[in-house]
Amino acid sequence: MLRWTIIFIILAIVAGIFGFGGIAAGAAGIAKVLFFIFIVLFIISLIRGKKTV
Known part of the structure; x- marks a missing residue:
């Protein structure tokens, strides 16, 4: 998704x-x-990716 953002910024x-x-x-x-x-x-991925030991 970040790739599409960069593409649209360059296009703009x-x-x-x-x-x-x-x-x-x-x-x-x-x-x-x-x-x-x-x-x-x-x-969201950072929050869900945390593992509690």
């Missing part, structure tokens, strides 16, 4: 450089959503 940067504002905003929005989903899943 390239679209912004070439002046495609709508596409850049859409790609940046998707990247933000994917990043936050990744963070939530990462935190």
Whole structure:
């Protein structure tokens, strides 16, 4: 999922450089959503992965 976030961030940067504002905003929005989903899943996996001895 982090890979998709990076892809959409790069797409947003390239679209912004070439002046495609709508596409850049859409790609940046998707990247933000994917990043936050990744963070939530990462935190859940850390919590569930702890082993008590």
